[in-house]
Amino acid sequence: MNRNIHFDQLPNRYLFKEIEVRADAYKTLHPDAHLLRMGVGDVTRPLPAAIIEAMHQAVEELAHEATFRGYGPEEGYPWLRQTVIDQEYTPWGIDLDIDEVFISEGAGSDLGNLSELFLPTNCVAILDPSYPAYMDSSIMAGREIIPLPCTIENGFVPELPKQKADIIYLCLPNNPTGTVLRRADLQRWVEYARTNHSIIIFDAAYEAFIEDPDVPHSIYEIEGAQQVAIEVRSFSKSAGFTAVRCGYTIVPKQTGLNAMWLRRQCTKYNGTSYVAQRAAQATFTPEGKRGIAANLAYYKQTAQLIAGGLIAMGYEVYGGENAPYIWCRVPQGYDSWSFFDHLLHTCQIICTPGVGFGDAGQGFVRFSAFSDRKDVEEALKRMKTIV
Ligand code: MLT
Numbered sequence: 001m002n003r004n005i006h007f008d009q010l011p012n013r014y015l016f017k018e019i020e021v022r023a024d025a026y027k028t029l030h031p032d033a034h035l036l037r038m039g040v041g042d043v044t045r046p047l048p049a050a051i052i053e054a055m056h057q058a059v060e061e062l063a064h065e066a067t068f069r070g071y072g073p074e075e076g077y078p079w080l081r082q083t084v085i086d087q088e089y090t091p092w093g094i095d096l097d098i099d100e101v102f103i104s105e106g107a108g109s110d111l112g113n114l115s116e117l118f119l120p121t122n123c124v125a126i127l128d129p130s131y132p133a134y135m136d137s138s139i140m141a142g143r144e145i146i147p148l149p150c151t152i153e154n155g156f157v158p159e160l161p162k163q164k165a166d167i168i169y170l171c172l173p174n175n176p177t178g179t180v181l182r183r184a185d186l187q188r189w190v191e192y193a194r195t196n197h198s199i200i201i202f203d204a205a206y207e208a209f210i211e212d213p214d215v216p217h218s219i220y221e222i223e224g225a226q227q228v229a230i231e232v233r234s235f236s237k238s239a240g241f242t243a244v245r246c247g248y249t250i251v252p253k254q255t256g257l258n259a260m261w262l263r264r265q266c267t268k269y270n271g272t273s274y275v276a277q278r279a280a281q282a283t284f285t286p287e288g289k290r291g292i293a294a295n296l297a298y299y300k301q302t303a304q305l306i307a308g309g310l311i312a313m314g315y316e317v318y319g320g321e322n323a324p325y326i327w328c329r330v331p332q333g334y335d336s337w338s339f340f341d342h343l344l345h346t347c348q349i350i351c352t353p354g355v356g357f358g359d360a361g362q363g364f365v366r367f368s369a370f371s372d373r374k375d376v377e378e379a380l381k382r383m384k385t386i387v
Helices: 005-009 015-029 049-062 078-092 107-117 132-140 183-196 258-268 274-282 286-312 336-347 373-384
Strands: 101-104 124-128 145-149 167-171 199-203 229-234 247-250 317-319 325-329 364-368
Touching: 005 132, 015 336, 049 274, 049 286, 078 101, 078 274, 101 107, 101 258, 107 132, 107 199, 107 229, 107 247, 107 258, 124 132, 132 145, 167 183, 183 199, 286 317, 286 325, 286 373, 336 364, 336 373
Parallel strands: 124 145, 124 167, 167 199, 199 229
Antiparallel strands: 101 247, 229 247, 317 325, 325 364
């Protein structure tokens, strides 16, 4: 047996696991401490009643012989796939066939698994900093990685790769910097991919936070993108499904990868739970939409509160508009992890160290707006005592 030695290049622990370990160690030493969690982007608002009701009904169906179901289609139930097209794409003038929509258990696993469609010799361009799953899964596959630095100097807007990249991961609105690309900027990436025969894996997990009309919600709003882009979306951050687990991935036939992805899913994925798919369907009902809009408004206001509070204290802050993440430069004398530890030990605040998203994230921390409002208010009060 030869084990996959590429794993040796990964950081010892996954970023959010490392944060958990440090927070748990602190909690063990200080059991009475109230930790203020602004680290991982995990939702805190309960699910809207219409979604809970749909799940109850689905569970009830499974309890009776007449309505019981076993395995569903690996690619998801047609009623959910069609609803996704009707509600998320048709209104933006995007034409998709039902068999281009694949229901998933959430974006995270598909973002890594999609790389199985490409030979390990294909190189991959990844924004630096970015959500660690792209980098980690590319390292596991032993791929050559082209980092695309996103810095203060370039306004966190990456430049096109100087060499040919076979695969490109783009996450917009961006996790962790909160950056967005306007239509004309995204158009340049689609043109690059068409010229270089690259594929863009477009992570649109945060599209529900977009408010600016010049920022596309889907890469398919750009002409020609269906030839070169796979889009990955999630109900986690938009509808609060981090526990329920449901998302979807669009693999257009024009990419030449659609049949491969179906083949892969049929072998390796037994489908998303029926209850989760009924819950996802309920997000598109009028009551579901109202409940989700209220939760999104809460998170958007929390983002403004965090950004405003940090700016008032003199911190240099980016993001937080069109995105739930606030990217904050650490004070002089600290790096990402030492400021993380400082905030944990002096204010009992948990944030995310920027360097955990890539080397170019050094010197930053990320605050998540998916936090409890009272905790955020308390965190800002405590931080005032250390500036
Ligand atoms: C994050 O905090 O970056 C995300 O919530 C992590 C995830 O979605 O897995």
